[in-house]
Amino acid sequence: MRGLEDGDGGGGGRGRSQLSRPERIVREIVSESVPVMAQIIQELTQEMLNSIKDYVKSLVSMADKKEEREELVTLQNRLNRRSDLTKESLLKCQRNQLEILVAVRMGLVSFMTGKLRLATTELIEMFLFVRCRNVNCKSILPVEDCDCKFCSADNGFCSSCMCAVCMKFDCASNTCSWVGCDVCSHWCHAACGVQKNLVRPGPSLKGPPGTSEIQFHCIACNHASEMFGFVKDVFTCCAKDWGFETLLKELDCVRKIFRGSDDFKGKELHTKADGLISKLESKLISPSDACHIILKFFNCKCDWVINFYLRHPLSILCENLFCRCPAHCSLVYFLS
């Protein structure tokens, strides 16, 4: 019997003799033929099955630690190299065996919690990357026949629920922490987008010629989506329901998204978010005050003033028009 340590890059660095029984069985499930392992697992006690599942859970949940990550990656590489794991052969798996195969390949343990019982065919489709691994999504892949390089990579990417940069998903909604493309609806974590420089200034889509704005540049279709209106919509519809922690997190997202702004509005928003975070953290204002201030900023009618200022930067009026506090823009009504 060929062990994982033979030619698989050393695995966790421990020899077979030091492995616990659950560790050894997981390696065998990943390496040995389906019918052989189905027979072996069938004969295990429930207690042993539980410790095997606990071991897989710990491997996945501690994948940020070096040894666990190396072991998980070695197991996944071994699975990726197997050509015998087809729909037909996987149908012969014992249920626990299948759950462990899927959990190892996906690096996810939601299939093994016992709380939600997925159909065997769904588990097999997830394993074969033709169904989304997110148990709250389970879309058939690729979603909407998209042929972008992410959807056609055949690696289980789901454009409805996953970040195209890190391939992770969560249940977050009504938040600025995920940014989407206006055209193809592919998503990306705001933090991943900032890190990969996909969130950056670009030529303003609706503003005066020559001006810029912060945009999300979609990696699936290259379209640039404007971000100011997006965060404004999220805050306008959801901020009133946020508590202290959520408000801080969302303001921090806004601060990250608009950090690189070249334009007046984006810079103002970045400054505003930064100031509100400091005031909230030092308890100088309440969340509801902070919420009120940012909503007032978003709903400020000073676009006209800003655009005028951008078009006539040397105008003698500019000192008045340079409305530093958009919450006080009676000047706009006066001028218009």
Ligand SMILES: [Zn+2]
């Ligand atoms: Zn796509």
Ligand SMILES: [Zn+2]
């Ligand atoms: Zn999905």
Ligand SMILES: [Zn+2]
């Ligand atoms: Zn991400």
Ligand SMILES: [Zn+2]
């Ligand atoms: Zn797109």
